[in-house]
Amino acid sequence: MMEQSNEQSKDFGFGEEQELLKDQARRFIEEKQPLLALREATKGTEDPYLGEERQGSFDVAAWNEMVALGWTALAVPEAAGGLGMSLVTAVAVAEEIGRGAMPTPLTATLQSTFVLRQAFTQEANSQQAIQWLKKIVEGSSASLAIQGAAGCLELDATDVTATDNKLNGVACFIQDLQKVDFLVVSVKDNGRLKLFCVDLNAEGVRVSHDRIVDLSRDQGRVSFNNVSATCVAEDGDGVLNRAWPALLTLVSADIAGGCEWLLQTTAEYAKVRTQFDRPIGFFQAVKHPIVNMMIAADETRSLTYAAAAAYDSDPDTSHRAAHFAKSNASDTAEFCANRATQLHGGIGFTWEHDVQIYHKRVMHSQQLFGDGYWQRQMAASHF
Numbered sequence: 081m082m083e084q085s086n087e088q089s090k091d092f093g094f095g096e097e098q099e100l101l102k103d104q105a106r107r108f109i110e111e112k113q114p115l116l117a118l119r120e121a122t123k124g125t126e127d128p129y130l131g132e133e134r135q136g137s138f139d140v141a142a143w144n145e146m147v148a149l150g151w152t153a154l155a156v157p158e159a160a161g162g163l164g165m166s167l168v169t170a171v172a173v174a175e176e177i178g179r180g181a182m183p184t185p186l187t188a189t190l191q192s193t194f195v196l197r198q199a200f201t202q203e204a205n206s207q208q209a210i211q212w213l214k215k216i217v218e219g220s221s222a223s224l225a226i227q228g229a230a231g232c233l234e235l236d237a238t239d240v241t242a243t244d245n246k247l248n249g250v251a252c253f254i255q256d257l258q259k260v261d262f263l264v265v266s267v268k269d270n271g272r273l274k275l276f277c278v279d280l281n282a283e284g285v286r287v288s289h290d291r292i293v294d295l296s297r298d299q300g301r302v303s304f305n306n307v308s309a310t311c312v313a314e315d316g317d318g319v320l321n322r323a324w325p326a327l328l329t330l331v332s333a334d335i336a337g338g339c340e341w342l343l344q345t346t347a348e349y350a351k352v353r354t355q356f357d358r359p360i361g362f363f364q365a366v367k368h369p370i371v372n373m374m375i376a377a378d379e380t381r382s383l384t385y386a387a388a389a390a391y392d393s394d395p396d397t398s399h400r401a402a403h404f405a406k407s408n409a410s411d412t413a414e415f416c417a418n419r420a421t422q423l424h425g426g427i428g429f430t431w432e433h434d435v436q437i438y439h440k441r442v443m444h445s446q447q448l449f450g451d452g453y454w455q456r457q458m459a460a461s462h463f
Contacts, residue, residue: 092385093168093392102172104149109180112142115434118183118296126431128291136258136298137183146186147219155193157200160213167194167326168388171333175381178337181296181434181441185221185259187330192222192264194326199275199313209312212262212277221259222277224327225251225302226266226320233450235266235273235320240304242269245311247276247284247304255448257287257300265309266316273316276309283307294444295437325391325402328455331448332384332402332409338442339377339412342420345435346370349424360423369419376412383408400462407455413442 121137128134146152155170156162170190177187193216199209216222228239229252240249251265265276280287284307289300313319347370350361360366387405391398417439421428428435450458 092389093166094172094385098169098172101169102176105151105173105176106179108145108149109176109182112139112180112182114139114142114180114182114184114296115437118181118437122295126295128293133289133291134295134298136256137296138185138259139183142182143184143186143221144219146184151186152189152193152219152221153217155190155197156213156217157197157210160200160210161217162213166388166392167329168385168392170194170326171329171384171388174330174333175337175340175384178334178441178445179341181338181341181437183259183296185223185256187334188223188256188260189216189221191327191330192216192224194330195224195264195275195319195323196277196312198319198323202313202315202319208277208310212264212310212312215262220261221256222262222264223254223256223260225254225263227251227253229301233454235317235324236268238266238268238273240265240267242267242274242276242309242311245276245309247278247307247309250301250303252301253290254300254302256297257302258289258298263302264312265304266320267309272314273320274311275313275316275319277312278304278307278309282309292444293440296441297444322395325387325398328402328406328449329384329387329391331445332380332387332405335409335413335442335445336377336381336384338438338445339373339380339416342416342435342438342442343370343373343377346373346420346423353425366423369423373416373419376415380405380409380412400459403455403459403462406450407452407459410446410450410452410455413446417442 118137122134125131125134151173153162154165158164174187196209196213200206228237240247240251262277262279267274267276284305286303292299350366351359353360383405387401390401420435421439424435427433
């Protein structure tokens with residue numbers, strides 16, 4: 081893991097390099113106009129409970145450009161051909177992905193990278209993990225398959241078992257499953273929790289898709305029937321425990337970006353929408369909620385970067401900081417989404433405006449890896 085000086089940690093490790101990368105990501109996503117393609121791809125499947133299954137919207141050309149820009153290699157150790165950069169750096173990109181509500185497996189791939197990066201630090205498994213990290217550098221996308229059907233967030237709550245490197249069972253709640261190439265799977269093997277990597281095209285893998293309200297992402301489950309896989313970590317508990325703060329922080333960053341968009345869009349709308357011959361932003365019933373949205377979004381961003389800085393430079397506090405960040409982000413997601421939708425009036429509830437896309441995305445993120453209530457319980461356990 082990249083070392084940071086005390087001076088760097090004072091500003092969350094966010095320097096000129098991160099600022100340039102964040103600006104590059106913002107310009108790139110704005111240029112791609114992902115919501116135009118998303119609307120076209122999901123036309124007729126807006127209701128997840130009726131009609132045919134929605135196909136995941138995914139701009140493959142944009143993904144290839146991200147790979148060429150080095151975004152998939154950001155957190156990959158240099159020994160695997162990556163850039164070996166900090167979680168703060170990855171968070172800067174993840175925030176812009178959320179701000180653009182971009183349908184892409186990049187955030188899921190970054191999360192998988194941090195798990196494999198922790199596995200790489202275990203000398204006995206470094207060669208196995210490094211091969212899959214190299215695949216990410218070369219452009220393969222990945223997601224985590226670490227939850228069972230019950231949705232429990234305990235590290236060993238998996239329904240997949242292994243015997244002689246053959247996987248059997250079902251993994252659920254896998255993010256961006258329609259977009260990724262391989263999975264990092266938590267597996268029980270003779271009473272121990274291990275981590276395996278498996279290609280989605282491997283024989284014996286069966287994929288099913290969930291119906292979710294978030295139009296910008298997809299989710300699903302995978303059944304393994306005697307599937308050959310590669311063990312990348314014998315100590316799955318230890319690896320997942322050390323990577324857990326990074327997973328929470330990256331989700332928080334996505335929420336921070338989405339809530340920033342909701343804030344800015346609502347503030348602009350309040351300037352142009354008139355009622356009683358005045359812009360609605362003139363009225364306290366509108367301006368006060370917008371100010372509260374700004375405060376909430378800023379709190380989330382600050383706690384998210386603080387959690388990323390702790391992961392990079394102060395591991396002893398990283399779990400508590402990550403739980404704080406995800407707790408705040410989950411609450412901010414609900415508050416900003418509701419206020420933005422309400423303050424846009426009738427159009428905020430319709431397909432005509434992009435507010436509903438962001439509303440569904442941040443509410444989906446609110447539940448990922450635990451909502452605010454669960455995060456506060458976990459944070460308390462680290463005091």
